[in-house]
Amino acid sequence: MSQRRPTMHDVARAAGVSPATVSRVVNNERYVREQTRALVESAIAGLGFQRNEAARALRPGQTTETIALVIEDLANPFWSAVAHGAEEVARRHGHMVVVGSTRGSYDRERDLLRDLVLRRRVDGVLVVPTAEAQADLHAELSRWVPVVFIDRTPSGVPADAVVLDNSGGARRAVEHLLTRGHRRIAYIGGSPKVTTGARRLAGYRQALKGAGVPFDRSLVRMNVATVSEARAAATDLLGGRIDAIFADNNRMCVGTLHAVHDSRQPVETAAFDDVELADLLPRPVTLVTYDPTELGTCGADMLFARINGASGPPRRTVLRTTLVTRGGNGSSPG
Amino acid sequence: MSQRRPTMHDVARAAGVSPATVSRVVNNERYVREQTRALVESAIAGLGFQRNEAARALRPGQTTETIALVIEDLANPFWSAVAHGAEEVARRHGHMVVVGSTRGSYDRERDLLRDLVLRRRVDGVLVVPTAEAQADLHAELSRWVPVVFIDRTPSGVPADAVVLDNSGGARRAVEHLLTRGHRRIAYIGGSPKVTTGARRLAGYRQALKGAGVPFDRSLVRMNVATVSEARAAATDLLGGRIDAIFADNNRMCVGTLHAVHDSRQPVETAAFDDVELADLLPRPVTLVTYDPTELGTCGADMLFARINGASGPPRRTVLRTTLVTRGGNGSSPG
DNA sequence: TTGAAAGCGCTAACAT
DNA sequence: ATGTTAGCGCTTTCAA
Numbered sequence: 001m002s003q004r005r006p007t008m009h010d011v012a013r014a015a016g017v018s019p020a021t022v023s024r025v026v027n028n029e030r031y032v033r034e035q036t037r038a039l040v041e042s043a044i045a046g047l048g049f050q051r052n053e054a055a056r057a058l059r060p061g062q063t064t065e066t067i068a069l070v071i072e073d074l075a076n077p078f079w080s081a082v083a084h085g086a087e088e089v090a091r092r093h094g095h096m097v098v099v100g101s102t103r104g105s106y107d108r109e110r111d112l113l114r115d116l117v118l119r120r121r122v123d124g125v126l127v128v129p130t131a132e133a134q135a136d137l138h139a140e141l142s143r144w145v146p147v148v149f150i151d152r153t154p155s156g157v158p159a160d161a162v163v164l165d166n167s168g169g170a171r172r173a174v175e176h177l178l179t180r181g182h183r184r185i186a187y188i189g190g191s192p193k194v195t196t197g198a199r200r201l202a203g204y205r206q207a208l209k210g211a212g213v214p215f216d217r218s219l220v221r222m223n224v225a226t227v228s229e230a231r232a233a234a235t236d237l238l239g240g241r242i243d244a245i246f247a248d249n250n251r252m253c254v255g256t257l258h259a260v261h262d263s264r265q266p267v268e269t270a271a272f273d274d275v276e277l278a279d280l281l282p283r284p285v286t287l288v289t290y291d292p293t294e295l296g297t298c299g300a301d302m303l304f305a306r307i308n309g310a311s312g313p314p315r316r317t318v319l320r321t322t323l324v325t326r327g328g329n330g331s332s333p334g
Numbered sequence: 335m336s337q338r339r340p341t342m343h344d345v346a347r348a349a350g351v352s353p354a355t356v357s358r359v360v361n362n363e364r365y366v367r368e369q370t371r372a373l374v375e376s377a378i379a380g381l382g383f384q385r386n387e388a389a390r391a392l393r394p395g396q397t398t399e400t401i402a403l404v405i406e407d408l409a410n411p412f413w414s415a416v417a418h419g420a421e422e423v424a425r426r427h428g429h430m431v432v433v434g435s436t437r438g439s440y441d442r443e444r445d446l447l448r449d450l451v452l453r454r455r456v457d458g459v460l461v462v463p464t465a466e467a468q469a470d471l472h473a474e475l476s477r478w479v480p481v482v483f484i485d486r487t488p489s490g491v492p493a494d495a496v497v498l499d500n501s502g503g504a505r506r507a508v509e510h511l512l513t514r515g516h517r518r519i520a521y522i523g524g525s526p527k528v529t530t531g532a533r534r535l536a537g538y539r540q541a542l543k544g545a546g547v548p549f550d551r552s553l554v555r556m557n558v559a560t561v562s563e564a565r566a567a568a569t570d571l572l573g574g575r576i577d578a579i580f581a582d583n584n585r586m587c588v589g590t591l592h593a594v595h596d597s598r599q600p601v602e603t604a605a606f607d608d609v610e611l612a613d614l615l616p617r618p619v620t621l622v623t624y625d626p627t628e629l630g631t632c633g634a635d636m637l638f639a640r641i642n643g644a645s646g647p648p649r650r651t652v653l654r655t656t657l658v659t660r661g662g663n664g665s666s667p668g
Numbered sequence: 669t670t671g672a673a674a675g676c677g678c679t680a681a682c683a684t
Numbered sequence: 685a686t687g688t689t690a691g692c693g694c695t696t697t698c699a700a
Contacts, residue, residue, distance in 0.1 A: 003477070003478075004394075005452075005478075007676090007677055007678085008677065008678065008679095009677080009678095017686075017687085018686065018687045018688075019677090019678080019679090019687090020679080020680085020686070020687060020688080020689095021685085021686060021687075022678095023678070023679060023680090024679095024685095024686085026678095027679085030685095031685055031686080032685070032686085033685060033686085036685075036686080050448070050452035050453050051453055051677085052392070052453070052455065052676090052677055052678070053453045053454045053455070054388045054391040054392045054398065054454075054455060054676090054677080054678095055392050055676075055677035055678040055679090055692090056677080056678055056679075057388040057678095057692095058386070058388045058389050058392055058676090058677080058678070058679095058692045058693065058694090059678065059679055059680080059691085059692050060338075060691095060692060062678090062679080062692090064388065066432070073418070074414050074417050074418040074421060075411075075414060075415050075418035075627065076414075077409075077411040077414065077610075079414075080408050080409060080410075080411065080413075080414030080417070081409050083408050083409075083414070083433070084407070084408040084409035084435065087408060087433065087434070087435055091434075096432050096434065096449070096450070096454065097432065097433055097434075098400070098430050098431065098432050098433075099417070099421065099431055099432075099433055100421070100425075100430065100431075101418065101421055114384070115430070116430070118339075118384035119384050119385055119386070119387045120387045120388075120430065121386065121387070121388060143337070144337075254610060254611065257611065257614055258613075258614065261614050275610070275611060276411075276588060276609070276610060276611065277588065277591065277609060277610065277611040277612065277614075277615070278611065279592075280591055280592065280595050280611075280615055281611070281614055281615070282616045293409065341692090341693055341694085342693065342694065342695095343693080343694095351670075351671085352670065352671045352672075353671090353672095353693090353694080353695090354670070354671060354672080354673095354695080354696080355669090355670060355671075357694065357695060357696085358669095358670085358695095360694095361695085364669095365669055365670080366669070366670085367669060367670085370669080370670080385693085385694080386692090386693055386694070388692090388693080388694095389676090389692070389693035389694040389695090390693080390694055390695075391676095391694095392675095392676050392677065392678090392692090392693080392694070392695095393675085393676050393694065393695055393696080394676060396676090396694090396695080
């Protein structure tokens with residue numbers, strides 16, 4: 001393992017030039033005679049030289065050519081789509097992506113971000129803040145590198161962000177359920193401290209209000225985190241008298257679909273996010289869809305704009321959502 | 335942005351000691367008087383000092399505390415589960431994970447690996463090799479850092495690897511279809527150059543042979559890469575006379591399920607990998623399941639063993655698969 | 669137990 | 685157009 005690798009000095013010696021010239025060639029700078037460049041390049045090829053990035057990054061003002069992506073859980077297809085989008089954009093900018101999952105823990109978010117920004121000195125950060133996100137941490141980090149928030153925004157910090165139309169999307173989904181004659185519509189959601197959760201719940205309430213249906217606290221289950229918890233919550237709700245369930249996100253949706261399936265009750269499901277194979281289910285599911293990859297690409301685009309020096313006030317992009325009904329009878333679309 | 339951050343020199347000055355002593359404290363070395371340590375630690379806290387990792391990594395023999403994960407496509411839930419497993423293990427070892435998607439392109443695999451190993455000098459690499467993986471590249475990289483292959487192995491290179499029981503899993507799935515009376519069983523798969531694809535096809539043929547069913551080339555569709563391609567291939571197959579379809583992996587499976595659904599023919603589906611919501615489908619699907627996260631954790635465990643100096647011949651772990659039937663009538667399991 | 673000093677591989681003035 | 689030189693921030697002998 002780890003034998004000595006050729007350095008610029010080795011290349012310089014082999015080519016009979018100075019290290020500075022090698023550096024110029026490697027960095028494609030001007031003021032290098034074509035002949036010299038060729039000489040150096042063949043020495044580089046001959047020795048198999050590859051610049052040591054740690055050494056380059058050490059110099060002040062230099063970059064690490066790396067961005068960080070701190071998300072909730074890489075195993076959730078939703079977040080991995082975001083990661084994929086971010087990675088594509090990063091590649092186009094010649095950057096690598098370091099990923100870290102917070103699993104919803106604020107401590108982990110803090111530790112990860114501190115490590116990435118303060119120690120490893122990434123060039124920028126894409127972050128999905130956890131519920132308890134504190135303004136201090138993000139303000140501190142923003143002093144060093146550009147930070148772009150994805151999907152959620154920490155409360156009180158004006159910052160670059162890409163988010164969804166959460167309340168609008170949820171509202172339209174619930175309105176759809178109301179239109180179909182449902183009145184007792186339950187809600188299963190995650191932490192109300194997460195901005196997305198709060199906004200989606202707000203959309204739910206707006207829809208009810210618009211239809212003159214009183215808000216019933218007993219039909220709402222918050223702080224549900226996993227598929228199995230959602231399934232349990234839905235099963236519990238199905239024990240009472242309900243017409244439909246609106247699920248906060250794709251994990252809640254899967255859990256709810258299982259519970260409804262098991263109950264064999266004619267309860268309709270609607271949810272935020274899309275779920276694969278939903279279109280093949282025997283019963284219709286109404287979904288608030290959008291392209292999660294876009295959250296990643298949009299966020300990364302904003303981040304690289306800042307990395308490349310864009311100044312100005314915080315930008316906020318709101319991605320539109322589309323209401324679709326999948327499954328039920330009929331054939332499956334795209 | 336990027337103001338000057340405190341260095342060890344700053345800490346040393348603040349604490350009235352030498353930089354060497356600060357280094358000793360930061361690295362938790364012996365030979366530091368308790369009193370001095372406390373002094374330095376308070377200076378560190380006071381200044382908010384965080385060691386510059388690039389500077390540390392520069393010294394020979396030092397590590398970057400980073401591993402690379404080069405996979406096919408982060409957007410595929412299967413691979414993101416692998417990534418998640420790898421990330422968990424990496425965290426336990428105090429390492430960050432840099433991810434790169436190859437999208438099945440050998441050129442991208444080469445570029446990514448070269449960059450990560452030769453330039454950024456990660457401490458180790460987890461890689462899912464592409465089809466055309468060449469022994470040279472992997473041999474070259476193995477000279478510098480430990481490399482562990484996940485899911486597939488490049489042909490001809492004895493190396494650490496974690497793989498699945500591909501032929502056994504596929505064989506049992508197809509045997510299951512045969513037991514249920516099906517004879518004309520189609521096969522939809524990816525590139526036969528990928529070891530997993532080749533092994534799964536082999537398992538399919540073994541099963542047919544065992545049942546005395548002749549192998550029919552016209553029932554096999556290879557080089558299918560995406561969900562929509564799989565759907566098209568399955569639709570095409572459904573135009574002929576077939577009893578069942580075996581799909582190579584989760585992408586093929588989803589495409590096939592769509593096609594079968596649309597055709598309204600009583601054709602049964604079996605597939606490698608698991609798919610969420612399969613258990614809620616009206617028709618049964620037989621799946622060769624296993625825990626993809628384990629591919630990541632196992633691979634990372636092997637990698638860190640090497641990083642921490644384990645020597646000896648290449649190890650190869652084969653993960654068992656479980657045949658399950660999901661969906662159809664009845665209620666849904668876990 | 670602590671400090672002085674050298675140097676990791678690279679870049680950027682500055683000089684030529 | 686090219687070379688010289690002085691660090692970047694850290695670790696590590698070696699000496700005290």
